[in-house]
Amino acid sequence: MIGExxxxxxxxxxxxxxxxxxxxxxxxxxxLLALRRSGERAGRLAEQLETMEKSHDAQRxxxxxxxxRPRSRDDLAQRLRDGQF
Numbered sequence: 001m002i003g004e005x006x007x008x009x010x011x012x013x014x015x016x017x018x019x020x021x022x023x024x025x026x027x028x029x030x031x032l033l034a035l036r037r038s039g040e041r042a043g044r045l046a047e048q049l050e051t052m053e054k055s056h057d058a059q060r061x062x063x064x065x066x067x068x069r070p071r072s073r074d075d076l077a078q079r080l081r082d083g084q085f
Contacts, residue, residue, distance in 0.1 A: 009015045070076040 010019075070079055
C-alpha cells in the first residue's frame with residue numbers, strides 16, 4: 001500500500017517537479033549554512049590572530065625595556081645621578 005502511494009507520487013510529473021525544486025532549495029540552503037559557518041570560523045581566527053599580535057607586541061616592548069635597563073646597582077645609581085632615568 002505504501003509502495004503504491006510512493007510509486008504514484010514519484011510517477012506524477014508535478015511531484016517530480018516539486019521534488020526537484022525542493023532538492024535544489026535544500027542544496028542552496030545547505031551551501032549558505034556552510035558558507036556562514038566558515039565565515040564565523042574565519043572571524044574567530046582573525047580575532048585570535050589580533051589577540052596574538054597584541055600579546056607579541058607587549059612581549060617585544062618588555063624585552064626592549066629589559067635590554068635598556070641598568071645592569072647593576074652602580075649603573076642605576078649613576079643613571080639617577082645623571083638624571084637619565
